[in-house]
Amino acid sequence: MSFLDYAPAPESRSVVTIESSYGLFIDGEFGPGKATFKTINPADEQTLAEVALAGSEDVDRAVAAARRAFPAWSGLPGAERAKYLFRIARIIQERSRELAVLESLDNGKPIKESRDVDLPLVAAHFFYYAGWADKLEYAGFGPAPRPLGVAGQVIPWNFPLLMLAWKIAPALATGNTVVLKPAETTPLSALFFADVCRQAELPAGVVNIVTGAGDTGRYLVEHPDVNKVAFTGSTDVGRQIARAVAGTGKRLTLELGGKAANIVFDDAAIDQAVEGIVNGIFFNQGHVCCAGSRLLVQESIAEELLDSLKRRMATLRVGDPLDKNTDVGAINSAAQLARITELTEAGDAEGAERWSPPCELPGQGFWFAPTIFTGVTQAHRIAREEIFGPVLSVLTFRTPAEAIEKANNTPYGLSAGIWSEKGSRILAVADKLRAGVVWANTFNKFDPTSPFGGFKESGYGREGGRHGLEAYLV
Amino acid sequence: MHGLPGVDKVGVEARAAALSTRSIKTTSKAAAIDLAIRMVDLTTLEGADTTGKVRALAAKALRPDPADPSCPPVAAVCVYPAMVPAVAEVLRGSGVHLASVATAFPSGQAPLEVKLADTRDAVAAGADEIDMVISRGAFLSGDYRHVYDEIVAVKEACGPAHLKVILETGELGTYDNVRRASWLAMWAGADFIKTSTGKVPVAATLPVTLVMLEAVRDFRAQTGRQVGVKPAGGIRTTKDAIKYLVTVAETAGDDWLSPDWFRFGASSLLNDLLMQRTKLTTGHYAGPDYFTLD
Numbered sequence: 172m173s174f175l176d177y178a179p180a181p182e183s184r185s186v187v188t189i190e191s192s193y194g195l196f197i198d199g200e201f202g203p204g205k206a207t208f209k210t211i212n213p214a215d216e217q218t219l220a221e222v223a224l225a226g227s228e229d230v231d232r233a234v235a236a237a238r239r240a241f242p243a244w245s246g247l248p249g250a251e252r253a254k255y256l257f258r259i260a261r262i263i264q265e266r267s268r269e270l271a272v273l274e275s276l277d278n279g280k281p282i283k284e285s286r287d288v289d290l291p292l293v294a295a296h297f298f299y300y301a302g303w304a305d306k307l308e309y310a311g312f313g314p315a316p317r318p319l320g321v322a323g324q325v326i327p328w329n330f331p332l333l334m335l336a337w338k339i340a341p342a343l344a345t346g347n348t349v350v351l352k353p354a355e356t357t358p359l360s361a362l363f364f365a366d367v368c369r370q371a372e373l374p375a376g377v378v379n380i381v382t383g384a385g386d387t388g389r390y391l392v393e394h395p396d397v398n399k400v401a402f403t404g405s406t407d408v409g410r411q412i413a414r415a416v417a418g419t420g421k422r423l424t425l426e427l428g429g430k431a432a433n434i435v436f437d438d439a440a441i442d443q444a445v446e447g448i449v450n451g452i453f454f455n456q457g458h459v460c461c462a463g464s465r466l467l468v469q470e471s472i473a474e475e476l477l478d479s480l481k482r483r484m485a486t487l488r489v490g491d492p493l494d495k496n497t498d499v500g501a502i503n504s505a506a507q508l509a510r511i512t513e514l515t516e517a518g519d520a521e522g523a524e525r526w527s528p529p530c531e532l533p534g535q536g537f538w539f540a541p542t543i544f545t546g547v548t549q550a551h552r553i554a555r556e557e558i559f560g561p562v563l564s565v566l567t568f569r570t571p572a573e574a575i576e577k578a579n580n581t582p583y584g585l586s587a588g589i590w591s592e593k594g595s596r597i598l599a600v601a602d603k604l605r606a607g608v609v610w611a612n613t614f615n616k617f618d619p620t621s622p623f624g625g626f627k628e629s630g631y632g633r634e635g636g637r638h639g640l641e642a643y644l645v
Numbered sequence: 646m647h648g649l650p651g652v653d654k655v656g657v658e659a660r661a662a663a664l665s666t667r668s669i670k671t672t673s674k675a676a677a678i679d680l681a682i683r684m685v686d687l688t689t690l691e692g693a694d695t696t697g698k699v700r701a702l703a704a705k706a707l708r709p710d711p712a713d714p715s716c717p718p719v720a721a722v723c724v725y726p727a728m729v730p731a732v733a734e735v736l737r738g739s740g741v742h743l744a745s746v747a748t749a750f751p752s753g754q755a756p757l758e759v760k761l762a763d764t765r766d767a768v769a770a771g772a773d774e775i776d777m778v779i780s781r782g783a784f785l786s787g788d789y790r791h792v793y794d795e796i797v798a799v800k801e802a803c804g805p806a807h808l809k810v811i812l813e814t815g816e817l818g819t820y821d822n823v824r825r826a827s828w829l830a831m832w833a834g835a836d837f838i839k840t841s842t843g844k845v846p847v848a849a850t851l852p853v854t855l856v857m858l859e860a861v862r863d864f865r866a867q868t869g870r871q872v873g874v875k876p877a878g879g880i881r882t883t884k885d886a887i888k889y890l891v892t893v894a895e896t897a898g899d900d901w902l903s904p905d906w907f908r909f910g911a912s913s914l915l916n917d918l919l920m921q922r923t924k925l926t927t928g929h930y931a932g933p934d935y936f937t938l939d
Contacts, residue, residue, distance in 0.1 A: 177668070178672045178673040178674070440650055440652055440653035440656060441650040442660075443656030443657060486895045495666075496667055
């Protein structure tokens, strides 16, 4: 590609200081846990830092700190709580370059996404819920809504800081205190956030960060003094949590997997639909619960659309997440790479046709080339199971009725996309899709004012918008 | 014409904005600047143009940076038909093309015979590229046949000269119209499709150019014939020019990254390219007085 063998344009890694080791953030202080684990950069497998592993006593201490902080925090006038949230939002904006680099290092996502998508949305979430803090009586949940108490929150590795914002901002705005467990492969931005809380002089114990793996999450979710559990992650873990919480009186919201249909009708704006398909499945390496992982394309334009899609995919730049021109970064972990590999091999075995553009993958780290499977049927595993990687399954349909039927024929129901230049068709189809979010002529668009959540196995409860307050109020 | 796929305004503008975030540095930037210089149609289209003025411009086209012989010449000089003889004298044998606007530029509101005579005169005087305008009035009233026939007639009048068809996208109002006009011009025989005259408030924009690049790409895929693209008006900085080159490369592809297939209609752009070029080679900026004003 001539001059478009773009010379490297790396964002400087030195803008952020990464400590060699991090403790647990409990009661406003960093302290040791019962053991430690390492977090690595998935792009080169080098260790970034050693992080404390929270045992059950550590989780006890964190929940106790949150409980102690609760009366004073929930007793503050909403306008006072809002001041802290506004302050946090501003500090995040000021330190967004540090946070973007840190997020890309720990997660593997391209810097252009952490810089242009994750960080602006994180700040926007805190700004948005800061605005609600003194208006809760007018939010439609009764004249005097009250916070629940201590919220135990467990978040995934695909959008580490953004998921933290989705969880913490509404919890704090409504007067709850928080114990949050980030994913074990991506703890660093949450620990950085702990420092932001200190910088904002947030009272000790209002936010506590406990790092660790599945056991730490279980201690938190099963802790008797937690009033509310919020989880984003896999449907399997969601089921375990629902079982653990059943009968305890804890409130629960779950945001789980998805297998979204992205439906392209023959009257779509093809070039923009191609962009939407690419954004739908290759954004964040496809590590997106609402990713448009099933492309349903009207048979009459399938060939033309796939030609365009393949040509477009050939321009995707896979590589160093810190390079400003990288479009697709590293797969977050060896385990996730193994899962993607396993499912795509099942796609081959079941007779679907695999295609990837020619692209050279780095020797170190975890990588998977952008991939599409054509000739996929509803019976294939790659059409039913969430791959959570840069892999698109392409199916065709003949009529709108068939498109709707196929789109809904999944145990999930988190999101869907419709591509058509015909407004009446968009409205008619959107009405019949059983998905929490339906995007029309766009995909993967997020906004703090818009509620987000799923149908069926994609979970329950809503995050974002006015609806997102409800999960944290009685 | 109405069977062409639609263009989603939000989507195409988002794509153009995304392409604008590409970070082109060091060696890539140097290559891009030299390529952009070689793609410039150095233009003056003023009522006040004189032979003296256009001769100076032609001299600049040949040697844009007198201080640096390694600096390549531009693609062409673009003037009104009356100025063609003066420019032809300077450019003769140089390889730099001589473009002339014709067909009652910029409005196109003249009888066909006048437009054809305008075209023939310019070619006879030495122009080897003709930049014609389409009848936007006819296009907007839905009389595509009229627009098509005019382009066919002008193409014939051009003889061996290359025909660039100016769509005046700022007057077409929608991206759908830009796509339709692009295909119409290509079907009628255009060698290049060009965005603007530079004489209406909205000239070239990146999303419009993106839509036109998609059109030439799809047209070649369908017919096998390659057509060039020329954004004109409003492109003044190296940064802008690089955004266009990125868009060319990632939309139409490598085949269009040459002065034969992509041009910038510009005047002040050239000095900014020269200034950035000097900065890259010497490591520091020279003041504007170190570059010629013509």
